Amino acid sequence: MAETRNEPLAAWLTGHQMSAVELADAVNDAIGEFTGRTGTTSERTVFRWLSGENRWPQERQRRGLEVVTGLTATALGFVPRGKSKTVPALPEDPDVHRRQFFSATAGTAAAVAIPLTTASARPSRVGTSDVIRLRDDVERLVALDAERGGHGLEQAALAGATEALGLQRKSTTQRVRQRLFALAADFTATAAWSLIDAGRLDGAGRHLDRALTLAGLAQDSEMAIQVWNLRAMLARQRRDYAEAVASSRAAQATVIARRSPLHSSLAHARTAVGLAHSGDNRAAIGCLGRAEDALSKADLAQPHATWIAFYGPAELHSLTAIVRDVVGHPAEAEAASHRALATLPDSYRRNRAHTTARLALTQLHQGDVEQACATSGTVFTIMAGAPLPGRMRQLLGDFQRDLIARAPSAHIAHEWTDQYRTEWSSS
Structure with missing residues (x-):
């Protein structure tokens, strides 16, 4: 045979x-x-x-x-x-064997905010099994982020980074040491994302500085592009659009972005968002086109790093909606939002709520006030049982301000505010 x-x-x-x-x-x-x-x-x-x-x-x-x-x-x-x-x-x-094995080979300090792997003793020999175990912990953090948002994961992520660095000092091979540095970078970037998603921006930059250093020590281009992607998001949240564009272009320049169409697509899409907010509409639309072209060449069936699992057609549609809305094309933005929601996996609850809030904004910007109010209200339904991340609260605040400015009467805005005050405060 x-x-x-x-x-x-x-x-x-x-x-x-x-x-x-x-x-x-x-x-x-x-x-x-x-x-x-x-x-x-x-x-x-x-x-x-x-x-x-x-x-x-x-x-x-x-x-x-x-x-x-x-x-x-x-x-x-x-x-x-x-x-x-x-x-x-x-x-x-x-x-069961796997849990026992990992418990016997290493301990995890990351069980701070969420139940990650626990253990009874530290190993005398550090190797691949520790790398696998810590990567599993990163994957659990990513899954929690997709379900309810990154807020609240900072301490667990930092504890994971601390353990990875502690094991790195005991590791026996250069390859394992580099992988542990890469995991420390991944955990630290996750801690930064937790703060960005929570709207607590002051500490996120420090975490990203540290994560970029660790990615360099790991000689890991995958981790470097993750950090630059988050830097672009952080800069946009701070309304520092020049830095957002510069960070996105740094992501484009990484080795992995030059080799991987998927990573290249994300970097171009993130650049488009920064350019749109900077007022360079033509360049923003051009970057969107390059992002779409690159994604069409990506093999989405191939395994990819956990951190970029969120990116694909649905996320590109969502970023397209942002760009189109910012450059003054709300109808195209609404269509892109609908495409994003139609293709978004069910497990990405936070992303679904965020895209829905963006959809409401595009409807409001077309003057469809009643539909926009109804759409924005579903955000609370989607996130029922989980607190609204700070970033999402800010987006709903943007909706409320635009509603006050655009509603044909103050009564409509007051009615929306009164209707959702309870949901807002309870979440």
Whole structure:
């Protein structure tokens, strides 16, 4: 039978930025935790898994893989031997093994504001397993941000950065040290985003300065573009549009933006927003076109870093709506907002509420006051049960000010304010 490349395993390695050697080391460490003896998986073994030469690893290696990845062997692309294709049952749920493994290999100080991984002891040997565990913690923070907003995550993110830097001082290889620096940058950038989303802008810049330094120490272009993207957002919140454009252009100049159409698209879209607010309408529309062109070339099915998971057609439509509204094209902005809402994943509740508030503004700017008021009210429904992030409160404040200025009578604005005062105060 011809060998078939194991694409699921290859995709997992790509998504976690791991080499074959690092996966082998992590599997061996996992085997050591549940057998008492470190495994003997080699780089060559992993290559045989990837090529399809070995389609069903030994039981201990399967268990080790499941502990490290949190996925079953079949989900990783392996095929059981024999005609029945029945997968032998593992003694325990691999997720349980995984939690025990990570608990045994390292402790997480990040369980401050949210329940991240906990542990009982610090390791004497720091390696790939610690990188995977901390990346899982970053992913949990990102998932919480998508659900309810980044506000309230600062302390958990900073604790994660502290642990990554502490482990970096104990790490055994240069590659692991760089990855821990990159994780510290990721955590620190997440802390900055928490403040930006909460509307607490004063401390965000300091976090971003630190994150950019850590990204440099990691020699990680992915982390650098994340920081420049947030710098552009922070500058726009401060209404420093020249810095917003400069930060976006710095993002365009990163190595990864030159190589990845997805990252290039985000950088161009962010530049368009800054240019629109600066009054350079023609350049802003041109940047939007480049963002659309780049995104059309991106392979969205390929694994990407967790921080940029939010970006795709829906987010580009949302940024397009902002640009079109700012440059004076509210009808086009409304259409873009509807396209964004139609394609936005259900898990991005905060983004949906934010885009809905933007939609209300575009309707208001077209003179459709009654529809705009009704649309803005759904923001509170979408975010029911979660506090409104400061950034969203500011956007609704912009809506209220524009409503007062544009409503045909003061009664309409007062009625909107009275209707949503309770929701506003309770959220």
